[in-house]
Amino acid sequence: MHNDNSKTTEIFKDLSFTKKETEIIESVFRKATYKKGTQLLQVNDSADIQYYVQEGCLRLYHIDRNGKDHTVQFAIKDWWICDCTAFFTESKAIMNIEVISDSMVYEISKKDRDLLYNQSPKTESFFRKKLERAFASFQKRMLGNLSLPAKERYLNFVKTYPNIEKSVKNYHIASFLGITTESLSRIRKELSNS
Amino acid sequence: MHNDNSKTTEIFKDLSFTKKETEIIESVFRKATYKKGTQLLQVNDSADIQYYVQEGCLRLYHIDRNGKDHTVQFAIKDWWICDCTAFFTESKAIMNIEVISDSMVYEISKKDRDLLYNQSPKTESFFRKKLERAFASFQKRMLGNLSLPAKERYLNFVKTYPNIEKSVKNYHIASFLGITTESLSRIRKELSNS
DNA sequence: CGTCTATTTGAATGTACTCAAAAGCGGTGG
DNA sequence: CCACCGCTTTTGAGTACATTCAAATAGACG
Numbered sequence: 001m002h003n004d005n006s007k008t009t010e011i012f013k014d015l016s017f018t019k020k021e022t023e024i025i026e027s028v029f030r031k032a033t034y035k036k037g038t039q040l041l042q043v044n045d046s047a048d049i050q051y052y053v054q055e056g057c058l059r060l061y062h063i064d065r066n067g068k069d070h071t072v073q074f075a076i077k078d079w080w081i082c083d084c085t086a087f088f089t090e091s092k093a094i095m096n097i098e099v100i101s102d103s104m105v106y107e108i109s110k111k112d113r114d115l116l117y118n119q120s121p122k123t124e125s126f127f128r129k130k131l132e133r134a135f136a137s138f139q140k141r142m143l144g145n146l147s148l149p150a151k152e153r154y155l156n157f158v159k160t161y162p163n164i165e166k167s168v169k170n171y172h173i174a175s176f177l178g179i180t181t182e183s184l185s186r187i188r189k190e191l192s193n194s
Numbered sequence: 195m196h197n198d199n200s201k202t203t204e205i206f207k208d209l210s211f212t213k214k215e216t217e218i219i220e221s222v223f224r225k226a227t228y229k230k231g232t233q234l235l236q237v238n239d240s241a242d243i244q245y246y247v248q249e250g251c252l253r254l255y256h257i258d259r260n261g262k263d264h265t266v267q268f269a270i271k272d273w274w275i276c277d278c279t280a281f282f283t284e285s286k287a288i289m290n291i292e293v294i295s296d297s298m299v300y301e302i303s304k305k306d307r308d309l310l311y312n313q314s315p316k317t318e319s320f321f322r323k324k325l326e327r328a329f330a331s332f333q334k335r336m337l338g339n340l341s342l343p344a345k346e347r348y349l350n351f352v353k354t355y356p357n358i359e360k361s362v363k364n365y366h367i368a369s370f371l372g373i374t375t376e377s378l379s380r381i382r383k384e385l386s387n388s
Numbered sequence: 389c390g391t392c393t394a395t396t397t398g399a400a401t402g403t404a405c406t407c408a409a410a411a412g413c414g415g416t417g418g
Numbered sequence: 419c420c421a422c423c424g425c426t427t428t429t430g431a432g433t434a435c436a437t438t439c440a441a442a443t444a445g446a447c448g
Contacts (some may be wrong), residue, residue, distance in 0.1 A: 005288050016319065028250065044429095060333075064342075073333070083332050084329055085330040085331075088327065095333075095337070117319065121315040121318070125318060128318065128322045131326065131329060135325060135329050135332065137279075138281060139266055139267070140279055142335070145372065146264040147256065148258075149403080150403085169427095170427070178339065179405090180406085181426080181428090182405075183403090183404055184429055186404090186429085222389070225439085234417095373437090374393080376395090376396075377437075
């Protein structure tokens with residue numbers, strides 16, 4: 001699925017590093033591949049790993065007390081994912097992470113990440129920008145959820161993630177949009193008749 | 195309202211700085227006070243200022259095409275606020291920022307912020323952590339919006355912002371929760387009878 | 389006290405939901 | 419190649435929750 005000779009520093013596309021930095025980077029990230037269906041994090045686990053997706057797709061979700069599934073976030077290439085509340089405050093997971101298509105990721109522990117940022121401000125800056133991008137996308141999504149009807153949220157989703165359809169089921173999309181699969185089905189039908 | 199002798203470095207509570215860093219910090223942040231009702235940002239403005247709240251309360255909101263008002267974010271003491279999509283990508287604002295109670299803020303431009311981060315990794319690290327906290331809180335709010343009925347979202351809100359009620363109107367809360375003022379009124383009535 | 393703004397109430401409407409069942413799709417094995 | 423199985427999506431009918439619009443009440447402030 002992926003060239004095994006790839007270097008860990010591929011994460012930081014346009015950056016260049018000293019020999020020492022390269023060594024640290026290679027020692028703190030773990031490259032891993034996972035099959036579709038793997039659960040990487042479950043509620044109440046310690047959530048001290050962050051995943052940086054290189055190939056495939058992960059999702060962060062929660063099962064509520066009525067058994068309903070809610071997708072908080074998807075992560076595709078170049079996006080990271082973790083249960084942030086738990087990861088940043090070093091508490092137990094309140095969400096789950098699932099591999100929804102065969103994936104290759106780089107994973108890093110909180111401790112190693114702190115170490116890395118300390119030794120190499122350049123990497124902190126790189127991930128800070130990733131975080132800003134993710135935050136902006138959450139702000140926009142929040143606005144959409146507050147202001148748009150389900151049909152337009154769906155259209156936005158398709159526009160934002162044009163190639164994700166291979167990886168995700170409609171019920172994933174529905175749970176991301178905050179509607180039921182039945183409603184999504186009706187929306188899609190309506191859109192196809194126009 | 196506020197001790198005028200306060201130093202800009204008060205922003206970075208527990209950090210200490212070299213003389214040089216202190217000088218930069220004092221030169222890049224602008225301290226400002228604003229009256230309730232001031233509009234700090236309007237749609238289509240250039241959104242190159244970020245506000246770090248020291249006292250008072252700001253909100254980030256959007257008026258949709260039906261004229262409905264949606265609150266994307268509140269900022270109280272120790273939280274920052276900006277139209278992130280616009281700020282980070284240096285594009286025009288898609289949202290507005292309004293002062294909803296008399297406030298004292300530190301403001302910084304995108305350019306100065308980049309300069310500061312460059313000169314002082316410590317400050318970048320400080321704000322990166324603020325961003326992480328904000329991101330985690332968005333993840334949680336998103337989950338709540340997806341999984342909880344309006345009544346419980348309201349209860350969560352009151353728990354999360356216990357002292358905000360002096361600053362915000364009920365219609366601000368409603369627009370933050372994604373419901374109408376009428377619905378919020380009914381929810382509050384129901385809660386008071388129990 | 390009067391004015392402006394904010395909140396509450398009521399009645400009718402609408403959008404999305406629930407539950408149950410049918411249809412579609414994809415893979416496996418005979 | 420077809421038959422079967424499990425999983426996903428679609429369809430239908432009834433329901434629930436929040437919305438809309440309009441009007442009444444309550445609060446704040448000069």
